[in-house]
Amino acid sequence: MPVSAGNTSVYNQTDYIMKAKTLSTLAMLLFAGAQASGQSAPRTLVVYFSATGTTAAAARNIAAATGGTLCEIVPEKPYTSADLNWRDDRSRSSREMNDAEARPAIRPAGVRVEEYDVVFLGYPVWWNLAPRVVNSFIEQHDLSGKRIIPFATSGSSSIAGSVAALRRSYPELEWSAGRLLNGMSREAVADWARSAAAGRN
Helix, strand or coil, X not given: CCCCHHHHHXXXXXXXXXXXXXXXXXXXXXXXXXXXXXXXXXXXXEEECCCCCHHHHHHHHHHHHHCCEEEECCECCCCCCCCCCCCCCCCHHHHHHCCCCCCCCECCCCCCHHHCCEEEEEEECECCECCHHHHHHHHHCCCCCCEEEEEEECCCCCCHHHHHHHHHHCCCCEECCCEECCCCCHXXXXXXXXXXXXXXX
């Protein structure tokens, strides 16, 4: 029996409504997925070595901004003022930095490094390099598959030389661009840290 024009109109309207509902459901699912993805922040670890407290302050700011866990690199033998005298060729820091193989002993990290996705790695710049205790930490922990974001403090040096040296020494690791934090406000450091943790730097 031929379908009347009136029935065709009803069928077309019903089909339209069903398609609209399907598209609406798909849109809601996609939106929910995007929200879930946005809320799934990377697990962030803020590792730092600080000889005088300057790098420690920056690390605390980064951890607060990113919700990250703080992890201090602590030498087994603390550095004294005499150890840090860079003008003395016989000081501990001078001898360590003049020896590319030096790996000062450090205390256990106290965190499960393997549980984190992003690792901020902070240090003061010594002799245009990261202090050797930073090498000790890297070589004692499996950082493969993690995004490593260097940050540094320095009285006069840039971070470029130290990051280049780390890349050369550990080419298998995933290094992000580093940042020297001297002269940056707390707000600027926090903004940079959040952006870097999200992979936007």
